[in-house]
Amino acid sequence: MSLREILERIQKDDKPILLNDSIKDWEAGALLENLSAPMLRTQAYLQPGLYIAEINESGYLGRVLYKVKQKA
Numbered sequence: 001m002s003l004r005e006i007l008e009r010i011q012k013d014d015k016p017i018l019l020n021d022s023i024k025d026w027e028a029g030a031l032l033e034n035l036s037a038p039m040l041r042t043q044a045y046l047q048p049g050l051y052i053a054e055i056n057e058s059g060y061l062g063r064v065l066y067k068v069k070q071k072a
Helices: 003-013 029-032
Strands: 017-020 044-047 051-055 063-072
Touching: 003 044, 003 051, 017 029, 029 063, 044 063
Parallel strands: none
Antiparallel strands: 017 063, 044 051, 051 063
């Protein structure tokens, strides 16, 4: 699944969550508008309630792209 597909699913579900990249909190829609096309094509995995991690070329989980936070 691509990062775009994950973000679109989060946006569609309209759950009260933010995604933190260790610098800033983002809403899924804002990331869809601001990330580059190559970044949005990144293969990724969503661990609900915890994080979104990239999937590396070997098919294993790589670095955590975003930590999932509940909106206050």
